[in-house]
Amino acid sequence: MKNKTDGQKDLSKKDGMTRREMLKMSAVAGTGIAIGATGLGGILSVVDQVDKVFDKEMAQADEGVPFYGKTQAGIITEQQTYCYLASFDLETESKADVIALFKKWTKFADLTASGGALSDADNDMLPPSDTGEADGLGTGNLTVTIGYGASFFMKNGRDRFGVNAKRPKHLVTVPHMAHDSLDAAYSDGDLCMQVCADDQQVAFHGVRNFIRLATGVATVRWLEEGFIRSPEGETPRNLFGFKDGTANVDHASKQGFADVVWAAADEPAWMKNGSYLGYRKIQMLLEVWDRSSLMDQEDTFGRHKHSGAPYGKKKEHDKVNPAKLPTDAHVRLAKDTKQQMHRRAYSYTSGVDAKTGRLEAGLLFICFTQNPETQYLPMLHVMGKMDKLNEYTIPIGNALFACQGGIQAGEYFGQALLQ
Numbered sequence: 001m002k003n004k005t006d007g008q009k010d011l012s013k014k015d016g017m018t019r020r021e022m023l024k025m026s027a028v029a030g031t032g033i034a035i036g037a038t039g040l041g042g043i044l045s046v047v048d049q050v051d052k053v054f055d056k057e058m059a060q061a062d063e064g065v066p067f068y069g070k071t072q073a074g075i076i077t078e079q080q081t082y083c084y085l086a087s088f089d090l091e092t093e094s095k096a097d098v099i100a101l102f103k104k105w106t107k108f109a110d111l112t113a114s115g116g117a118l119s120d121a122d123n124d125m126l127p128p129s130d131t132g133e134a135d136g137l138g139t140g141n142l143t144v145t146i147g148y149g150a151s152f153f154m155k156n157g158r159d160r161f162g163v164n165a166k167r168p169k170h171l172v173t174v175p176h177m178a179h180d181s182l183d184a185a186y187s188d189g190d191l192c193m194q195v196c197a198d199d200q201q202v203a204f205h206g207v208r209n210f211i212r213l214a215t216g217v218a219t220v221r222w223l224e225e226g227f228i229r230s231p232e233g234e235t236p237r238n239l240f241g242f243k244d245g246t247a248n249v250d251h252a253s254k255q256g257f258a259d260v261v262w263a264a265a266d267e268p269a270w271m272k273n274g275s276y277l278g279y280r281k282i283q284m285l286l287e288v289w290d291r292s293s294l295m296d297q298e299d300t301f302g303r304h305k306h307s308g309a310p311y312g313k314k315k316e317h318d319k320v321n322p323a324k325l326p327t328d329a330h331v332r333l334a335k336d337t338k339q340q341m342h343r344r345a346y347s348y349t350s351g352v353d354a355k356t357g358r359l360e361a362g363l364l365f366i367c368f369t370q371n372p373e374t375q376y377l378p379m380l381h382v383m384g385k386m387d388k389l390n391e392y393t394i395p396i397g398n399a400l401f402a403c404q405g406g407i408q409a410g411e412y413f414g415q416a417l418l419q
Contacts, residue, residue, distance in 0.1 A: 064139025067113035069406040071273045074143035075368050076257055076342065079236070079245075080196040083226040083346045084207040085279065085364065087189030087399065088218040090152070093160045095418060101217045102413040105193075105210060109144040109413075112206050131212065133205050140202030144210075145194040146413050147277045147401025152190045166268045166417055168402040170276060170373045177384035179395065186281045186397025189221040194277070194366075200227075222397070224281065226346025226364040235308065235316065238347055238363055239284055240392070242301050243308040245343045246316055247334075260340045260375070261368050263405075270416035273405030275368040278341070278376045281348075281397025284362040289392045300388045302329030328388040337382060339375045341367040362393070372400060 065073045090098065111117060115138050118129035134140075153159065153167040176182065193210050197203035211220055228244075230236035235243040251260040263271045289297070298305055302325035308316035310331060312324035325332035349361040369375040384390070407413065 062115060062138040064113055064115060065141050065143050067110050067144065067407065068409050071262070071275075071406045072145045072403055073113070074145035074194050074196050075275055075344075075403065076261060077143050077196075079228060079344055080141055080143070080203075081198045081227060081229055082200040082203045083194065083196045083228075083364070083366075084203055084223065085226070085366070086193045086195070086207050086211065086223045087149075087221040088191040088193070088214060089221045090160075090190045090218045092217050095161045097217050098161060098414070099412070099418055101214060102415075102418070104213045105146070106407065106412040108209055108213060109206075112202075112209070113139060113142050113144060115139040118209075131205060131208055133208075134199075134202045137199055137202050140197035140199035142195065142197040142199075142202050142206055144206065145196075145277075145403060147192040147194070147403045148414075148417070149189050149191065149399065149401050151188065155190070161418065163417055166270060168263070168267055168271050168274075168276070170371050171402045172373065172377075172400065174278075174377065174380070174398050174400050177380050177395070179384045179387075179390045180398070181394050181396055182398050183396050186222050186224075188399050189401075191218065192277065192279075192399065192401045224348060224364050224397075226348050228346050238345070239286060239361055240289055240297070241305055242297075242303065243316060244345055244363075246303075246308055247340065248343055249317055251340050251342065257342070259370070261342050261370060264370055268417075270404055270414075271402060275370065275403050276372045276376070277399075277401045277403050278365075278367045278369060278372055279397070279399040279401070280363075280365040280380075280395050282363045282365055283360070283394045283396050285392050285394070286359050286361055292392075299326050300330060300392070302326060302331035326388065328386050330383070330387055330389045333382050333387055334379060337379050339379060341369045341375050341379075343367050368403070376400075 065077055067073065092098065108118060112134070117132070117135065120126075120129045148171075150167075150171050150173050152161070153164045153171070173188070193207065195203050195206040195210070197206065207223070211223075214220075228236040235246050238244040251257060261275050263274045263276075267274070292300075294305065298311075302320075303310050303316075307314070309318055310320040310325065312321055313319070320331060320335050322332045322335045344366045346364045346366065347361070348364050349359065351360050352358065353360055367376065384395075404414065404417065
């Protein structure tokens with residue numbers, strides 16, 4: 001499995017033979033065993049020993065993405081194939097209950113990010129501690145990212161957990177934008193948990209157990225499931241067929257992330273090395289889009305569909321000249337704001353609308369910024385009024401969360417905020 005921390009390629013299969021098969025063949029050949037001499041059982045015994053060695057080696061190689069670190073994983077981590085984003089509402093006003101939940105979540109996040117599982121009690125009359133569907137699947141490069149909504153700090157005029165004095169500077173309730181058709185069932189929340197992995201079953205196992213562990217303390221407000229895929233080294237495409245996230249390369253450096261993603265020095269101490277997660281659930285009117293001409297589609301974005309190049313250029317990452325783009329093109333409006341953000345969007349599908357027969361599908365727009373009030377909200381304001389993309393999309397969900405800095409071994413989620 002590819003390790004997202006070092007960028008190494010998966011070399012477990014070459015020329016149609018897996019590495020396991022090559023090891024087995026080498027072991028058998030190296031012993032000089034022949035069926036006629038010792039029987040098939042001898043060969044299978046050797047193969048079984050090779051399997052054990054190989055499994056141990058693979059377990060050591062599948063280190064995944066470290067859970068502990070200076071910053072939370074899942075923010076600038078190389079984007080995985082699958083994402084579950086869950087929003088929770090706390091059903092308690094006890095800080096002790098919240099701390100107990102965060103300790104459980106931290107323990108499980110640490111275990112699942114390293115390919116482990118919760119151990120069962122010595123009583124088979126009790127439910128298993130772990131749901132078990134990811135046993136043996138490895139880490140899947142799973143990452144877990146926690147965020148705190150405005151209502152975690154103040155809800156209905158009450159500071160339930162005594163933390164409002166530590167509220168991040170730019171954590172606000174996102175205002176209604178032009179063209180919004182928001183549904184509370186897809187918006188806001190006290191907490192969010194982003195779980196991403198290259199294996200969907202591993203990712204689902206993660207979010208399922210976070211939900212299970214929250215029983216009696218927090219309930220799910222909404223849960224979204226996303227996917228994205230691209231050839232190695234290329235920008236992924238959204239369901240409109242256009243590349244999504246091209247501009248990320250503009251700040252892909254240590255200094256760039258410091259300027260664009262990570263919280264500023266004047267934030268509360270617990271936000272050091274943290275970021276803000278902006279979220280929009282955007283329904284795509286695929287049937288309308290699919291009847292539009294290629295020219296109209298490209299004018300909508302201001303880029304060529306197949307190459308991703310901006311108008312007037314030949315390559316995807318060539319510098320954009322806004323003057324060459326239609327005045328209402330999505331890319332031109334974004335560039336005119338002169339702001340950057342780190343995009344980490346996923347596509348979603350959720351069946352067919354029973355009333356219209358149309359596909360229920362779209363984009364789970366996720367971005368990370370240092371200051372959403374300057375980098376994110378003004379862009380939403382401009383896009384809502386002028387973006388040609390509005391002819392083909394309807395924003396139906398909306399949220400903003402503050403993501404703390406990284407977790408260190410021995411700490412739990414929210415410790416610096418709650419203690």
